[in-house]
Amino acid sequence: xxxxxxxxxxxxxxxxxxxxxxxxxxxxxxxxxxxxxxxxxxxxxxxxxxxxxxxxxxxxxxxxxxxxxxxxxxxxxxxxxxxxxxxxxxxxxxxxxxxxxxxxxxxxxxxxxxxxxxxxxxxxxxxxxxxxxxxxxxxxxxxxxxxxxxxxxxxxxxxxxxxxxxxxxxxxxxxxxxxxxxxxxxxxxxxxxxxxxxxxxxxxxxxxxxxxxxxxxxxxxxxxxxxxxxxxxxxxxxxxxxxxxxxxxxxxxxxxxxxxxxxxxxxxxxxxxxxxxxxxxxxxxxxxxxxxxxxxxxxxxxxxxxxxxxxxxxxxxxxxxxx
Numbered sequence: 001x002x003x004x005x006x007x008x009x010x011x012x013x014x015x016x017x018x019x020x021x022x023x024x025x026x027x028x029x030x031x032x033x034x035x036x037x038x039x040x041x042x043x044x045x046x047x048x049x050x051x052x053x054x055x056x057x058x059x060x061x062x063x064x065x066x067x068x069x070x071x072x073x074x075x076x077x078x079x080x081x082x083x084x085x086x087x088x089x090x091x092x093x094x095x096x097x098x099x100x101x102x103x104x105x106x107x108x109x110x111x112x113x114x115x116x117x118x119x120x121x122x123x124x125x126x127x128x129x130x131x132x133x134x135x136x137x138x139x140x141x142x143x144x145x146x147x148x149x150x151x152x153x154x155x156x157x158x159x160x161x162x163x164x165x166x167x168x169x170x171x172x173x174x175x176x177x178x179x180x181x182x183x184x185x186x187x188x189x190x191x192x193x194x195x196x197x198x199x200x201x202x203x204x205x206x207x208x209x210x211x212x213x214x215x216x217x218x219x220x221x222x223x224x225x226x227x228x229x230x231x232x233x234x235x236x237x238x239x240x241x242x243x244x245x246x247x248x249x250x251x252x253x254x255x256x257x258x259x260x261x262x263x264x265x266x267x268x269x270x271x272x273x274x275x276x277x278x279x280x281x282x283x284x285x286x287x288x289x290x291x292x293x294x295x296x297x298x299x300x301x302x303x304x305x306x307x308x309x310x311x312x313x314x315x316x317x318x319x320x321x322x323x
Contacts, residue, residue, distance in 0.1 A: 003096030004303035009047030012304035021100035028071035044087025064094030111283035120295035125282035128156035140165030142213035150178025159291030200226035221245030
């Protein structure tokens, strides 16, 4: 088979022949139809991740969509989404023509949605959904702020918040293409990201009409500092990542005075059942046209280009087999 093979940490993978995965007990062999390039792929392959340095060569790709070829658990020919530990543990990932996946990491698909669209949403949609529902405890009629709303998690969070009954959804992101994606995702208002925390906090207070009940935060840094200042009474800020930095500044007086909460979230804390249920919920909304992650489709042979685009912060890239 052909695959995107990473030979040198810190560099994009190269498209070349690679040994086919060998079917084994407890694993499902999947013919891959779509594999996204996500920031976690680049982090794992950088060699600087807290997850450790992966042994090379290996095929990256922590998630994908495909069709079951052989399995003791899942029917041959069934359409599935799957997760891998490529870059985090020994073994190959989804950016190949075939992938062998632990049976428990394979999720049957029912949603009437093209495979690249499913791949683009994937774990980003799961994170957005669970940050709002499980950690953020969003209730209908509450106000939501989504930081980094032009990214995949942010776009999914904007759409999910609307379908969950948020009264107002305010997006924060860089001007230009990111802001345009956030607006198309369904935000009521897009507030441009600024390095001035006081100015951003003032803009958020005005845009939310006095405060945010839930903040979805994949970026941290100055944006999280500003958003924490406009938390409403009982407000919850849910942090999913640190794209803009590993530190933010929170006021003890604000948190105590408003009984507000700062909460951490990671998909790694989910059970398999939670992940499957969240994925089904998100994809059902996407199939109904209520949620989307904008993406570009490239052939697997252009994997290196897909990695470069992802590193530059553009639209999500989904790789499909072929040259």
